[in-house]
Amino acid sequence: MRTERNPTRLDRVFARLDREPERPAHLSVPRASRHRTVLVVAALAFYLAIVWLVVTTSWLVRLDWQVMFFRPYQQWASIHWFVDYYVVLGQRGPTAVMVAAWLGWRSWRQHTVRPLLTLGTSLLLLNITVGAAKYGMGRLGPHYATVIGSNEMGLGGDIFPSGHTANAVVTWGILAYLASTPRARRWLSAISAVTSLGVGMATVYLGTHWLSDVVLGWVAGLLILLALPWFEPLIARTEVYAFDLRDRWRARGGAKAPAPVTPVTAPAPARLKPLTAPQNETAAREALAPARGPRSPAHMAPGPHTTRSERTPVTPAGSRRPPHPDRIVRGTPSPAFQARATRPSFTSKFSRPARYSIKDI
Secondary structure: OOOOOOOHHHHHHHHHHHHOOOOOOOOOOOOOOHHHHHHHHHHHHHHHHHHHHOOOOOHHHHOOOOOOOOHHHHHHHHHHHHHHHHHHHHOOHHHHHHHHHHHHHHHHHHHHOOHHHHHHHHHHHHHHHHHHHHHHHOOHHHOOOOOOOOOOOOOOOOOOEEEHHHHHHHHHHHHHHHHOOOOHHHHHHHHHHHHHHHHHHHHHOOOOOOHHHHHHHHHHHHHHHHHHHHHHHHHHHHHHHHHHHHHHHHOOOOOOOOOOOOOOOOOOOOOOOOOOOOHHHHHHHHHHHHOOOEEEEEOOOOOOOOHHHHHHHOOOOOOOOOOOOOOOOOOOOHHHHHHHHHHOOOOOOOOOOOOOOOOOO
């Protein structure tokens, strides 16, 4: 008995990838709701609070110096090699290439450019907001600090907020933002949060950022993801313009328009006279009966013909074998047999058993 193997999760994933490409109609685009507006306002207030705490050299700056003097890269030196590779997940170039490749393939499968446009919009907002904050506040990093306990602001640095952390939040969070189902959105949100958290702590471990830089980088990336729904109308208009530009480019390339189809009019049906009842039955039989051609006559040999039972059996005269000089006719005794028959016979005393009587005893 042959049983079919139950498909595994990997088989279902490949089966979904092998489907015919189609533009998803059930994809829900995040909108600028009241709940999202409240989250944006709260995140912006938290952003400004962190900046104020750093500018005023508060307890947050003292915590930065304590973590820096702890030197995590010396306390846990065995994981230094792993952190060096893991922090690459927050670099702008490698992460943008990986995510753009995936979203490009998805755009081709779904016949839409919205994923790529959303990624481009988020990276543009990231460069403008985070870049302006970095060069506007000019904070130096732990390796270039000059005065112990100072906030190191306005000295020409570019580390506040952390670009690695903000880039990790935006780049990996855009996958959750563009997820097709709520379940996939929840899982991708958790994965992107853990990844960005690890990237931020990796920069603190390596000593390239203060702890407050990482916290502000998380908030900066979250603000960009929360503000993306306000840019959805612009993304939709850009997508329509891109498809129109593609159509005009194809038309300029010499693509011929399809020739107009001439409608074909059907001839008017012919009117037939109704027949009587017997004529209708005869015409129906003639119509149903297949047409037969003239039957060809049977060809037989001339002469009187008898039935098979009256025919006398015919025995072929002679043999069909070719004549042979050494061949003996069937029924004729062979010369050796004739010689043996004419030879005198004698009986030996050993040929048959002796007969004794009672008198001989």
